[in-house]
Every structure is written in C-alpha cells, then in structure tokens.
Amino acid sequence: MKVIKITAVWCSACLIMNKRWKEIEKDYDVETISYDLDFDEDEVKEYEVGEKLPVFIFLDGDKEIGRLIGEKSLEEIKKYIEELN
Amino acid sequence: MKKLLKYILVFLFFFCFLVNVNAKEKVTLYFFHGDGCPHCAAETTELIKDLEKRDDIKVVKYEVWHNQENSAFLDKVMAVYKTKTGIPYNVIGDTAIVGYNEANKFEIERALEYYKEHNDKYRDVVKLIKEGKEVKINDHYSKQDDKTDKDTTITIPFIGEFNVKNISVGSAAVLIGLVDGFNPCAMWVLLFLITALIGLKNRKRMILLGSIFLLTSGLVYFLIMFSWLNIIISVSTSILFRTLIGLFAIGAGIYNLYAYIKNRNQDDGCDVVDEKKRKTIISRIKKFTREKSLIIAILGIMALAISVNIVELLCSAGLPLVFSELLAINNITGMKAVVYDLIYVIFFMLDDFIVFFIAVKTMDVIGFSTKINKYSHLIGGIIMLLLGILLIFAPGIIMFNF
Structure with missing residues (x-):
C-alpha cells in the first residue's frame, strides 16, 4: 500500500507520528512517500491538506482509499490500516 | 469684690484647662474596607467595634469595593502615603497600616495610643487630603510592614526563615x-x-x-x-x-x-x-x-x-x-x-x-x-x-x- 505522509518540521504531533510510523513500516508492507508542508509545496498542493497535521493519505494505485489526520496512537494506526486492508 | 475676683480666677483657671483640653485633637482612625473582604470583616469584629465604643477615639469608615467615590478617595490617600495598595487600609495621623492580622492589630492600637499621648504630632491627614490640601507624610511607623511579616515566618532547620504566606x-x-x-x-x-x-x-x-x-x-x-x-x-x-x-x-x-x-x-x-x-x-x-x-x-x-x-x-x-x-x-x-x-x-x-x-x-x-x-x-x-x-x-x- 502506498502512503503519502505530509508533515512539517515545526509540528510536534508530526514529530511524534514520524516515530510511530517507523514502527508501522516495520510491521506492514507500506511504501511511504514523505512530503513537508513548507518545502514540498507543489507536491502537497494536490492533496488539499486541511487545518491539522500530520496527514497520512492511503492510496490504492492512485486512488485515495483513506486518510488519517492528526496524532494517533500506534494501536489506532494499526487498527485503521487493518480496516483498510 | 475679693469674692468676685476669686470666682473669676477659679473660672479662668478652669477655662484655661478647658481650652487646653479642647486644643487636644481627637485621634481618628480612618478604616478603608470592602464588603466581602474577610480581613476587613475580621478587623471590624476584633477591633473596630471596640474602638467605636470609645469616647477618646473616632472611627471613620469608608467602604471602597462597592462605592466608586470612596474607592477613588482611597487611591488619593494611598498616593499621599506612598504605601502598598490594598485593604483593609487604616490611617491614623501620618501613619498608614495596610492589611489586618494580629501584628497589625497591635500596631493600630499602638499608633492610636501614640498619637493620643503625643497629640502635638497628630494631625488629621485624611481630612487635609479631602480638603484638597497638599500633605507631606512624616510617618513614625514606616517599618510596620517588616514587622507584620514576622507573624507568618517560620524557621526551618538548615534552611532558615521562610514566610508561609x-x-x-x-x-x-x-x-x-x-x-x-x-x-x-x-x-x-x-x-x-x-x-x-x-x-x-x-x-x-x-x-x-x-x-x-x-x-x-x-x-x-x-x-x-x-x-x-x-x-x-x-x-x-x-x-x-x-x-x-x-x-x-x-x-x-x-x-x-x-x-x-x-x-x-x-x-x-x-x-x-x-x-x-x-x-x-x-x-x-x-x-x-x-x-x-x-x-x-x-x-x-x-x-x-x-x-x-x-x-x-x-x-x-x-x-x-x-x-x-x-x-x-x-x-x-x-x-x-x-x-x-x-x-x-x-x-x-x-x-x-x-x-x-x-x-x-x-x-x-x-x-x-x-x-x-x-x-x-x-x-x-x-x-x-x-x-x-x-x-x-x-x-x-x-x-x-x-
């Protein structure tokens, strides 16, 4: 599964989620493409980031099948991914 | 004639004494307080009520939490005395005592007695302020604040004095x-x-x-x-x-x-x-x-x-x-x-x-x-x-x- 991860260096929730996502990458077969809100403006533009960060966009091919927004626990992330699968 | 002269002399003697008594200004305690302020209530119960019963002392009260005019007047008084702000605010002559606790109660009573005994040093400063006169304070009790703190200070071994408040x-x-x-x-x-x-x-x-x-x-x-x-x-x-x-x-x-x-x-x-x-x-x-x-x-x-x-x-x-x-x-x-x-x-x-x-x-x-x-x-x-x-x-x- 392809996942677009949009974070920002100034966002504390993103820092926490980056670490949790590394754990997820160990347990699940995910291909992560990371973008920074401030430094990858062109790429981020097409995903319409709302008012909260971080944003994880789950793709099946090029089609968005789910979106996880904000700070979540490891269990919540795992549960969400399993529901998508 | 001699008898008349004697009466006149006796009268003059008592008149002089009378004048002398009248020259002594009655010491006034100005009590600035607020309705709902517990320290003011405590002072009223423990001190003011007793003082009001006395003939040799006059108590004038100003409520400042619900009365704008009195509040503004207290600001003026505090500006003249250059003390810290707050109530209860007690004024006796040139002395202002802010707050109420056991030590301040003692100071208020002591200041009242002091001004009664040294009436020449007493003047009704609050009255002068009210009349719009410029007053320069000559306070005999300028170090009262330090004394009041001693009430709440405890000594902790190895650390020293510590103020609980x-x-x-x-x-x-x-x-x-x-x-x-x-x-x-x-x-x-x-x-x-x-x-x-x-x-x-x-x-x-x-x-x-x-x-x-x-x-x-x-x-x-x-x-x-x-x-x-x-x-x-x-x-x-x-x-x-x-x-x-x-x-x-x-x-x-x-x-x-x-x-x-x-x-x-x-x-x-x-x-x-x-x-x-x-x-x-x-x-x-x-x-x-x-x-x-x-x-x-x-x-x-x-x-x-x-x-x-x-x-x-x-x-x-x-x-x-x-x-x-x-x-x-x-x-x-x-x-x-x-x-x-x-x-x-x-x-x-x-x-x-x-x-x-x-x-x-x-x-x-x-x-x-x-x-x-x-x-x-x-x-x-x-x-x-x-x-x-x-x-x-x-x-x-x-x-x-x-």
Missing part, C-alpha cells in the same frame, strides 16, 4: 505558568528554529542562538507581565477595573472550556499556521541561522523572539493578566513581584527548555503530544473561570497575603 502565591505562579506554557502558539517557532540549527551541524552555534531565542522570549514575556502588574497596581482599588478583569477572565475561561469541549472528540494534531505568517517567520529563521556575521545572527534571533512573543501574546493574554491581578490583590509589588513573575515565566517556558535541552544533547528534535494542549485548554479554562468569579464576587478568598 508566600506558598499560595508561589503555587499559583507555578501552576498558572505551567498551564500557560503548554499553549502551543509559539512552540512551532522554537521547533522550526531548533530544526534549522540542527541542520547547521554546529552545536556551539546551536546552543548560543537557541539560548538567545529562549532568554529573549522569556524576558519579553516577563517585561509584559511586569508592566501589566504595574498598570493594575496603579488602579487596583478601582472596583470597575477589577470587575473588568474578572469579566475578561470569565469570558476567556468560557472560551477555553468551549474550545476543549468542541475539540475533545476531534483529531489531535498541529493546527496549520496561517501560510503567509508561517512563510515570513520561516524565511527569517533560515536567514538569521545561516548568517555569517554572528552579531547580525544574534540580533536577528533577538528581534524574531521579540516579534513572535508580542504577536503570540494575544494567544495567551488571559492567564498572565489574571496572575498579575492576583499579585496586585495580594499587595505584591517591587522585588517580590519580580520574583513571582520570574517563577511564572520559568514554568511558562519549562516545555521550551526541555525541548531545547534534549535537542542540544541528542541533536534531534522532540515534540510534546498535542493532547496536552487539549488539557491545557481545560485546566486553563477552569482556572480563569474560577479566578474571574472570585475577583468579582469574593476577592477575599484569593487574598492569600494577609
């Missing part, structure tokens, strides 16, 4: 500062700055510029808080002003509680800062951290810290304002106020210090969970609402300092 205000400084500190408004700037500094791979420069940012931020916050306190002190006895701050605290408290209730089931995470503002600050941080001239880099970081903190202050104006009112209502001014404001700022910046310290140690940046922000809204809201209600309806409860 400072605990409550100190606890408030720690608690409110800590809650205020978890306000996320300015944290994003620090996180970006640390990330930029880590990118330089120069620990010394990181420590220098990061410390300057934090110290400048703390100093700006401290100066704003201290200025507020001085403004509040100058008008602290005004009922209108205290009520306005109380209403502001209630409004801000309700807003914070509303923010908590509204967001409690929503996603935790970082609010995306306004793009234009974000880009401006980010470009400044990049520019100053990479600046070759260290002096320009330092000045730039200082300017950034000042501008960010002034703008972001609106984000958390409520708690420092309410804390300043808390200091004012407890008559904490001067060096004591500096110490309490410093305690507040240190705890306000505690999360920033932790993030920076860890970054320096590990050359990695960490963030606090945004869930804490949610609870800071809840706790901050409760504190503000509570203090607002107390400021308006029962200010006596938060007068820890008497």
Whole structure:
C-alpha cells in the first residue's frame, strides 16, 4: 500500500507520528512517500491538506482509499490500516 | 469684690484647662474596607467595634469595593502615603497600616495610643487630603510592614526563615505558568528554529542562538507581565477595573472550556499556521541561522523572539493578566513581584527548555503530544473561570497575603 505522509518540521504531533510510523513500516508492507508542508509545496498542493497535521493519505494505485489526520496512537494506526486492508 | 475676683480666677483657671483640653485633637482612625473582604470583616469584629465604643477615639469608615467615590478617595490617600495598595487600609495621623492580622492589630492600637499621648504630632491627614490640601507624610511607623511579616515566618532547620504566606502565591505562579506554557502558539517557532540549527551541524552555534531565542522570549514575556502588574497596581482599588478583569477572565475561561469541549472528540494534531505568517517567520529563521556575521545572527534571533512573543501574546493574554491581578490583590509589588513573575515565566517556558535541552544533547528534535494542549485548554479554562468569579464576587478568598 502506498502512503503519502505530509508533515512539517515545526509540528510536534508530526514529530511524534514520524516515530510511530517507523514502527508501522516495520510491521506492514507500506511504501511511504514523505512530503513537508513548507518545502514540498507543489507536491502537497494536490492533496488539499486541511487545518491539522500530520496527514497520512492511503492510496490504492492512485486512488485515495483513506486518510488519517492528526496524532494517533500506534494501536489506532494499526487498527485503521487493518480496516483498510 | 475679693469674692468676685476669686470666682473669676477659679473660672479662668478652669477655662484655661478647658481650652487646653479642647486644643487636644481627637485621634481618628480612618478604616478603608470592602464588603466581602474577610480581613476587613475580621478587623471590624476584633477591633473596630471596640474602638467605636470609645469616647477618646473616632472611627471613620469608608467602604471602597462597592462605592466608586470612596474607592477613588482611597487611591488619593494611598498616593499621599506612598504605601502598598490594598485593604483593609487604616490611617491614623501620618501613619498608614495596610492589611489586618494580629501584628497589625497591635500596631493600630499602638499608633492610636501614640498619637493620643503625643497629640502635638497628630494631625488629621485624611481630612487635609479631602480638603484638597497638599500633605507631606512624616510617618513614625514606616517599618510596620517588616514587622507584620514576622507573624507568618517560620524557621526551618538548615534552611532558615521562610514566610508561609508566600506558598499560595508561589503555587499559583507555578501552576498558572505551567498551564500557560503548554499553549502551543509559539512552540512551532522554537521547533522550526531548533530544526534549522540542527541542520547547521554546529552545536556551539546551536546552543548560543537557541539560548538567545529562549532568554529573549522569556524576558519579553516577563517585561509584559511586569508592566501589566504595574498598570493594575496603579488602579487596583478601582472596583470597575477589577470587575473588568474578572469579566475578561470569565469570558476567556468560557472560551477555553468551549474550545476543549468542541475539540475533545476531534483529531489531535498541529493546527496549520496561517501560510503567509508561517512563510515570513520561516524565511527569517533560515536567514538569521545561516548568517555569517554572528552579531547580525544574534540580533536577528533577538528581534524574531521579540516579534513572535508580542504577536503570540494575544494567544495567551488571559492567564498572565489574571496572575498579575492576583499579585496586585495580594499587595505584591517591587522585588517580590519580580520574583513571582520570574517563577511564572520559568514554568511558562519549562516545555521550551526541555525541548531545547534534549535537542542540544541528542541533536534531534522532540515534540510534546498535542493532547496536552487539549488539557491545557481545560485546566486553563477552569482556572480563569474560577479566578474571574472570585475577583468579582469574593476577592477575599484569593487574598492569600494577609
């Protein structure tokens, strides 16, 4: 599964989620493409980031099948991914 | 004729004595108090009622919490005596005694006796002020404040003397500062700055510029808080002003509680800062951290810290304002106020210090969970609402300092 991860260096929730996502990458077969809100403006533009960060966009091919927004626990992330699968 | 002369002489003798008695001015205690102020109530019960029964002393009472005119008059009186502000405010001749406790009760009684015995030194200063006359105070009891503190001072082995009454205000400084500190408004700037500094791979420069940012931020916050306190002190006895701050605290408290209730089931995470503002600050941080001239880099970081903190202050104006009112209502001014404001700022910046310290140690940046922000809204809201209600309806409860 392809996942677009949009974070920002100034966002504390993103820092926490980056670490949790590394754990997820160990347990699940995910291909992560990371973008920074401030430094990858062109790429981020097409995903319409709302008012909260971080944003994880789950793709099946090029089609968005789910979106996880904000700070979540490891269990919540795992549960969400399993529901998508 | 001789008999008549004798009567005249006797009459003159008594007349002279009578004149002499009348020349003695009756000593007046001016008692400025507030309805609802527990220390005023205690003074009324324990002292004023007894003094009112006496013929040799006159008691004049001014209620200042519900009477605007009296409140304004007390401001004038306090300005003449140049004492700390607060009630109960007792005036006997040239002596003003602020607050009420066992020691002050003794001082009031002693001052009354002193002026009765040394009537030549007594003058009705309050009356002169009321008449609009200029008065220069010649206070015989200028060191009363030091004496009153002894009541609440205990000696702790190996540590020394400690004033118990400072605990409550100190606890408030720690608690409110800590809650205020978890306000996320300015944290994003620090996180970006640390990330930029880590990118330089120069620990010394990181420590220098990061410390300057934090110290400048703390100093700006401290100066704003201290200025507020001085403004509040100058008008602290005004009922209108205290009520306005109380209403502001209630409004801000309700807003914070509303923010908590509204967001409690929503996603935790970082609010995306306004793009234009974000880009401006980010470009400044990049520019100053990479600046070759260290002096320009330092000045730039200082300017950034000042501008960010002034703008972001609106984000958390409520708690420092309410804390300043808390200091004012407890008559904490001067060096004591500096110490309490410093305690507040240190705890306000505690999360920033932790993030920076860890970054320096590990050359990695960490963030606090945004869930804490949610609870800071809840706790901050409760504190503000509570203090607002107390400021308006029962200010006596938060007068820890008497």
